[in-house]
Amino acid sequence: MADGSSTAREFCGGDDAEDLLDSLARALNAAGIPCVLWGKFLWQTHGVPTLWNALDLVVPDAKLAAASEVISKSKDLGFTLLACPDTTTCFHSEPNQTWEIPSFHLHIEGTEGRKDLEPRHRIPAAVTLFPQSETLWFLPQLDASLANPRANPLPRYLALASDTTALPTFVLDEIDMGRGVFKSDKTAVLVPRAHILTEALMRIMARDHGKDVGLFAGSAVGYMSFYVEKRGKLNIDLLPEPFGKLFRAYTSNDEKERMHMKEVLFRLMRAVGVPVEPEEYL
Secondary structure: OEOOHHHOOOOOOOHHHHHHHHHHHHHHHHOOOOOEEEHHHHHHHOOOOOOOOEEEEEEOHHHHHHHHHHHHHOOOOOOOEEEOOOOOOOHHHOOOOOOOOOOEEEEEOOOOOOOOOOHHHOOOOEEEEEEHHHOOOOOOOOOHHHHOOOOOOOOOOEEEOOOOOOOOOOOOOOOOOOOOOOOOOOOOOEEEOHHHHHHHHHHHHHHOOOOHHHHHHHHHHHHHHHHHHHHOOOOHHHOOOOHHHHHHHHHOOOOOOOOOHHHHHHHHHHHHOOOOOHHHOO
């Protein structure tokens, strides 16, 4: 269990989520472990209005065990994290859900939900860890230089969560917008840039075709077009081919250009080396 010592606060989501993520990133970085934001809170940061119930971080595969130990033992995160009481019934370990199952998770105290409900109906917020090989496997290996993100130059595919050139600025009257850029300009949290997130979603769409995860990733690609590209924060020209062409075909409003999702999916599968049935070759 990780706790925030005597200064632990009650977790209320929103700004507290940003604070907790920053504390987690700094704790991992202090141990020489780089990390990158992932999941639905990342989508929110890019401007997609979606509900989230986990703060997901990607770490190098070789550092997964060490990262789990760091966040389990950290005493100065500002909030209390609890070990999962039963991974067999916990929502975050449930295989039949629309997003990936993390390799490790801790619950955030105070978010456990109603005690009168069955465990499977309680969805506490969690801190989760994912290995790079299951999420951003197509990027270069996250290396030690990224464990000091405010001091070292960042690769072009990553940005700090406070970077207003990469992320939208939150405007209160834009009710159809996600959170946008982190409020603190000193955050240590790293995010994949919008075109990298889009490519990742398209790759997951192909890798997990026929599964809920793949279908959900396909929907998220549409969100990236509607909420991020239209606000000028997603440059499709930065997507490698055939991802750029297939993204345009999938999201175009022009019936002549638009391609059916099934056709996009099979072209994606072929592009990333996922086997396709002979009759599906176009």
